[in-house]
Each structure stands twice: as structure tokens, then as C-alpha cells.
Amino acid sequence: MTAANHRDPGVTFGGITVGPESFPTVYLSESETDLRRSLASVAYAYGWDVREEVVIPGWGRIDIVLDAPDETYLVELKIDLTKPARIRRAFQQADGYGRWWAANVGRPTDTILVGSKIDEAAVAVVADAYLLGVAWRDVGGMLHFLERGRYGSDCSVRATKAKARAARAANISDFHAAAASRLEGAILRSQPVSA
Numbered sequence: 001m002t003a004a005n006h007r008d009p010g011v012t013f014g015g016i017t018v019g020p021e022s023f024p025t026v027y028l029s030e031s032e033t034d035l036r037r038s039l040a041s042v043a044y045a046y047g048w049d050v051r052e053e054v055v056i057p058g059w060g061r062i063d064i065v066l067d068a069p070d071e072t073y074l075v076e077l078k079i080d081l082t083k084p085a086r087i088r089r090a091f092q093q094a095d096g097y098g099r100w101w102a103a104n105v106g107r108p109t110d111t112i113l114v115g116s117k118i119d120e121a122a123v124a125v126v127a128d129a130y131l132l133g134v135a136w137r138d139v140g141g142m143l144h145f146l147e148r149g150r151y152g153s154d155c156s157v158r159a160t161k162a163k164a165r166a167a168r169a170a171n172i173s174d175f176h177a178a179a180a181s182r183l184e185g186a187i188l189r190s191q192p193v194s195a
Contacts, residue, residue: 016041025143028116029079035116036063036077039142045165046146047158062097069157071150072109074098075142081115087126090115094134110135110150114142 015038019025024045026038040050049067056062064075076094081087090113098111113136115123120138127136137145149155 016045023143024147026139028139032063032077032079035079035139039075039077039114039139039146040064042143043146045162047155047161047165048146049161056097056100059096059100060093066146068149068153068155071153072101072107074101074109074111076111076113077115078113079116081113081123081136082117082119084122084126087119087123091126091130091134091136095130098133112137112142112145114139 015026015029015034017025024042026035026042029035029038036052040052043050043064043066047068051065051067052063053061054065062074063077064073066073066075074094074097076090076097078086078090081090094111094113098109101109101111111134113134115136116139118138123136127134149158
């Protein structure tokens with residue numbers, strides 16, 4: 001098995017793109033790993049402190065943990081939330097993560113279940129049992145949340161981080177463009193001149 005090349009932006013950042021009206025968005029994927037990486041990249045761009053695959057002893061790994069001043073969110077991702085049994089298991093898993101966090105980590109949190117394919121009516125039925133413990137969103141709703149955060153929350157710290165991160169990304173882009181340009185120039189200089 002070949003190790004992933006973490007210098008490849010697609011491997012590092014996932015399927016991120018800019019959609020209509022400059023809206024940062026993601027390509028939907030059949031892979032939970034790819035979707036996690038993409039949503040984590042969007043969250044990072046919006047100034048969240050992001051951790052992926054955080055171990056919850058006895059339960060598994062929470063896909064994404066988002067932190068901002070006075071806010072923490074546990075995000076559990078599922079590709080398919082269309083079958084009642086899958087939906088129930090997903091809510092139980094997310095609820096277990098939230099309960100473990102509340103009992104073992106000294107910081108309050110909210111838990112969000114995100115699905116790529118969702119039967120909203122079926123999800124709503126199960127969600128009623130977890131009304132206070134687990135919120136749910138589709139990918140579009142999660143992207144909106146990553147930008148806005150919790151209603152009434154101050155996003156100025158995230159905005160400052162986002163600006164610094166954008167400057168760093170621009171610097172890396174400039175570096176790659178300069179290297180490609182110099183390489184292209186070297187190729188042109190090495191071409192024989194025809195008489």
C-alpha cells in the first residue's frame with residue numbers, strides 16, 4: 001500500500017472548491033474519509049480550530065471536533081442517512097460521543113450529525129428522540145453553519161484566524177507558481193534554437 005502524499009493539496013484539503021457567489025463548498029463523495037477531510041478544510045478556512053478522528057474511548061472516533069472561543073462541536077459524518085436502522089445507529093453513536101464528552105472533558109459541547117444522502121422525514125422521526133442531545137444537518141446546512149457558527153456567537157476571533165490562514169495559503173500558492181514559472185523558463189532555455 002502506498003502512503004498518501006500529504007504535499008498533494010487534494011490529499012491534504014480534500015474536495016474543496018469555490019461555488020457560485022464565491023461560496024466555499026465541497027464536492028460530495030461516497031467516501032466518509034474524503035467528506036471529513038473536505039468539511040474539516042472548510043472549517044479551518046472559516047477560522048475554526050479543527051481536529052479529525054478524535055478517539056472517544058469505548059465508543060470509537062468522532063469525525064471532527066470544532067473549537068472556537070466558548071464553543072465546541074462534535075461532528076459525526078455519515079454518507080447515507082436514508083434507512084431507519086442506519087439513522088438510529090448514527091444518532092446513538094453521536095449521542096454516545098456527546099455523553100462521553102460531557103462526562104470526561106471539562107468543556108461544554110454540542111453534537112451534530114451530518115449526512116450526505118438524507119431522507120429528511122425519516123431523520124426527523126429519529127431526531128425527536130435526541131432533541132436536546134444531537135442536532136442534524138445535511139452537507140449544505142453544515143457548510144452554512146461553518147461560516148456562521150451558533151446564532152449570536154461572536155465570530156471575530158475566527159475571522160482573524162481565517163485572514164491569517166488565507167495569507168499563508170496565498171504565500172504557498174505564490175511559491176508553487178514561482179517554482180512552476182522557473183521550471184518552464186528552464187525548459188525554454190534548454191530548447192535548441194532553430195536557424
